[in-house]
Amino acid sequence: MRVVVLENAEAVAQFAADFIVRQVNGKPNSVLGLATGSTPLGTYRKLIEAYQAGRVSFKSVTTFNLDEYYGLEPTHEQSYRRFMCESLFNHIDIDLAKTHVPLGSTLDVERETASYEQAIRGVGGIDLQLLGIGTDGHIAFNEPGSSLASRTRLKTLTRRTRQDNARFFGTIDGVPKMAITMGIGTIMESRELLLLACGEGKAEAIARSFEGPISSICPASVLQWHRQAIVVLDKGAARGLSQLEYYADCEANLKEVAKV
Numbered sequence: 001m002r003v004v005v006l007e008n009a010e011a012v013a014q015f016a017a018d019f020i021v022r023q024v025n026g027k028p029n030s031v032l033g034l035a036t037g038s039t040p041l042g043t044y045r046k047l048i049e050a051y052q053a054g055r056v057s058f059k060s061v062t063t064f065n066l067d068e069y070y071g072l073e074p075t076h077e078q079s080y081r082r083f084m085c086e087s088l089f090n091h092i093d094i095d096l097a098k099t100h101v102p103l104g105s106t107l108d109v110e111r112e113t114a115s116y117e118q119a120i121r122g123v124g125g126i127d128l129q130l131l132g133i134g135t136d137g138h139i140a141f142n143e144p145g146s147s148l149a150s151r152t153r154l155k156t157l158t159r160r161t162r163q164d165n166a167r168f169f170g171t172i173d174g175v176p177k178m179a180i181t182m183g184i185g186t187i188m189e190s191r192e193l194l195l196l197a198c199g200e201g202k203a204e205a206i207a208r209s210f211e212g213p214i215s216s217i218c219p220a221s222v223l224q225w226h227r228q229a230i231v232v233l234d235k236g237a238a239r240g241l242s243q244l245e246y247y248a249d250c251e252a253n254l255k256e257v258a259k260v
């Protein structure tokens with residue numbers, strides 16, 4: 001696992017955007033896994049800038065989002081489909097037919113979740129999955145206790161997650177109680193993982209996930225088991241880590257080797 005600690009949220013967004021641009025320029029028909037929430041917004045702004053500057057094209061890219069609130073129509077103000085259109089898709093040259101977000105308003109959850117998994121398999125799997133982390137350690141909407149082998153399915157949100165997201169819905173009661181989410185097993189099959197976290201509010205979840213035991217009670221800890229996982233943090237989110245000096249040495253040495 002590579003842990004990259006940067007000065008601030010702006011630097012985290014720049015790192016992630018540069019990483020994604022390199023991925024897409026190296027493989028124009030990349031399959032990207034995308035995330036929602038406040039954390040990736042800066043990254044998406046920088047991807048839009050890169051596209052506008054002619055540094056990248058998303059014409060042949062396919063995307064799969066991690067999750068969607070159960071019961072929300074794609075056009076709902078707070079749906080993740082709408083979030084993705086407004087924050088990224090509407091501003092770049094991506095083919096909307098190649099973008100996938102689980103259908104939260106589905107009447108047949110079994111079918112929706114099975115076909116989501118099938119669609120991922122059908123394009124040969126995800127090359128690079130972007131992730132955030134919840135204050136309870138969740139990735140996507142895999143809440144504490146989620147099977148580390150889980151697949152795309154309907155999941156109940158914790159009260160803590162609903163409280164964290166109440167800012168978008170006005171009150172906690174407005175936040176849907178369930179979501180369709182990629183499973184942890186699904187996420188772990190991505191060839192590369194890029195988890196971003198900013199702010200002291202995430203420090204405890206980060207320390208438990210990356211310097212604690214692997215456990216379903218802290219779903220993000222499963223990244224320790226992935227061969228190509230990069231965790232990118234600002235100073236606030238990194239605050240609870242005990243091995244900061246070592247992570248900095250690793251980054252410095254990587255840069256040295258790259259120069260040779």
Ligand code: PGA
Pocket residue numbers: 036037038039040132133134135138139140
């Ligand atoms: P946030 O959410 O980016 O809005 O903090 C992250 C998450 O819940 O995964």
